[in-house]
Amino acid sequence: MTQMQPTDLHPQETAEQHAAFNARIARGEKIEPGDWMPAEYRRQLIRMISQHAHSEVVGMLPEGAWITRAPSLKRKTILIAKVQDEAGHGQYLYHAAETLGATREEMLDALLAGKAKYSSIFNYPSLTWADVGMIGWLVDGAAIKNQTMLAGCSYGPYSRAMVRICSEETFHHKQGKEMIVTYAQGTPEQRQMAQDALNRWWWPSLMMLGPHDADSPNTGALVQWGIKLKTNDEVRQEFINEHVPELLEAGLTIPDPDLHQDESGNWIHGPINWDEFWAVVKGQQGLNRERLGARQQAHEEGAWVREAMQAYTARQMGQAAD
Ligand SMILES: [Fe+2]
Ligand SMILES: [Fe+2]
Numbered sequence: 001m002t003q004m005q006p007t008d009l010h011p012q013e014t015a016e017q018h019a020a021f022n023a024r025i026a027r028g029e030k031i032e033p034g035d036w037m038p039a040e041y042r043r044q045l046i047r048m049i050s051q052h053a054h055s056e057v058v059g060m061l062p063e064g065a066w067i068t069r070a071p072s073l074k075r076k077t078i079l080i081a082k083v084q085d086e087a088g089h090g091q092y093l094y095h096a097a098e099t100l101g102a103t104r105e106e107m108l109d110a111l112l113a114g115k116a117k118y119s120s121i122f123n124y125p126s127l128t129w130a131d132v133g134m135i136g137w138l139v140d141g142a143a144i145k146n147q148t149m150l151a152g153c154s155y156g157p158y159s160r161a162m163v164r165i166c167s168e169e170t171f172h173h174k175q176g177k178e179m180i181v182t183y184a185q186g187t188p189e190q191r192q193m194a195q196d197a198l199n200r201w202w203w204p205s206l207m208m209l210g211p212h213d214a215d216s217p218n219t220g221a222l223v224q225w226g227i228k229l230k231t232n233d234e235v236r237q238e239f240i241n242e243h244v245p246e247l248l249e250a251g252l253t254i255p256d257p258d259l260h261q262d263e264s265g266n267w268i269h270g271p272i273n274w275d276e277f278w279a280v281v282k283g284q285q286g287l288n289r290e291r292l293g294a295r296q297q298a299h300e301e302g303a304w305v306r307e308a309m310q311a312y313t314a315r316q317m318g319q320a321a322d
Contacts, residue, residue: 010039025226030156033099041225044218045155046100048227050107053093054118057111058291060086062126063135071129078175079132085168092161099157112296114288120277121208123286124200130183130190134197136176138205138243144169145239146209154226177246184250191251198247199255206269207277209236215274240267 009015017036024031031037064083070076094104110116121139126132144166151162180197183190210232213219222228230238244267247254258270279285 013038025154028226029154030159031154032156040221041227042100044222044225044227045158046097046102048222049093049097049100049158050102050110051117051119053090053097053107054111054116055122056086056090056093058118058122058295059139061291061294062122062124063132065126066129066132069129070132075132075179082136082172082175085172089161089165089168092164093158096155096157096161108299112292112299114283114292117281119208120280120286121204123280123283123288123291124204125287127200128193128197130180130193130197131201133176133179133183133194134201136172136174137180138176138198138201139208140169140172140176141243142205142208142239144173145235145242149228149230149235152229158227180252181250184252194250195252198252202255203273203276204280206236206240206272207274207280209239211274211277212272237266240269241265 009018018038021031021036021038021041031041060083063079067076067079067083070079094107097107098104107116111118126135147162147166147169151159151166153159153162180194183194185191210216213231213233216232219228219231223231244254244259256270258268260268262268276285280288283289
């Protein structure tokens, strides 16, 4: 597959335009919605931001399933707040993609039709209550690493959405860690539940940061345009270095017999099962069908809200015209 490179020119784009654009990126300027930008820069951003928005919305499902079964009022209110935050993140991100000319309808249609991707991690089932804590600690933890990087990205609306989202993700991460540390120090059953959750979420969390750099065809262009400031492997290394010591300190065992520290202090993981990753991304494994089914059902059940809003707007406009 040949990938578009930042130096490739679309018809009607000139080398001068590209040079001026690249100079803005090099100066660290933010690119704003009305500014000139290469068509490929716009396309890559719409692809990334809409995937990101879908991930936030689909990401509500594994945890939302536990709201009615939370073991205490405190845990329930925390979880409700977290799931609601994820809906808000979806909103910010759909808005950011809209500033590039994508419409909300086409993005949602692509998701509901199964044509759009979202993060593979949300196709894994949340089997026990401890999964809610482990998702907060590891999945939100991995998301923060990625999103902190994106907060520095060259596209203004995406960068600003990330700043806002990261402050909420930090709360998600803390509540997850607090929950798992509490269970890891609790009864033998609670400890076992925390360990079991780690066994199932560790590898998917490493995978969610994306394929290795050598297998990531978009990375070169995204780094050159200041959309990604770090590669997948760099972000994954940061995530591992931060989380391994904390998980070990909590008394948990990381399910990777090859995990070790090198001379420079980096924690080095064993081989990742990329066949599983791609099978989950493509929906051949995991809960892709169930997740899309839940979104489709929600969309159909919300039809009356959209109709009511349209009728209300039409009436307001009619009154304004009178
Ligand atoms: Fe989020
Ligand atoms: Fe989150």
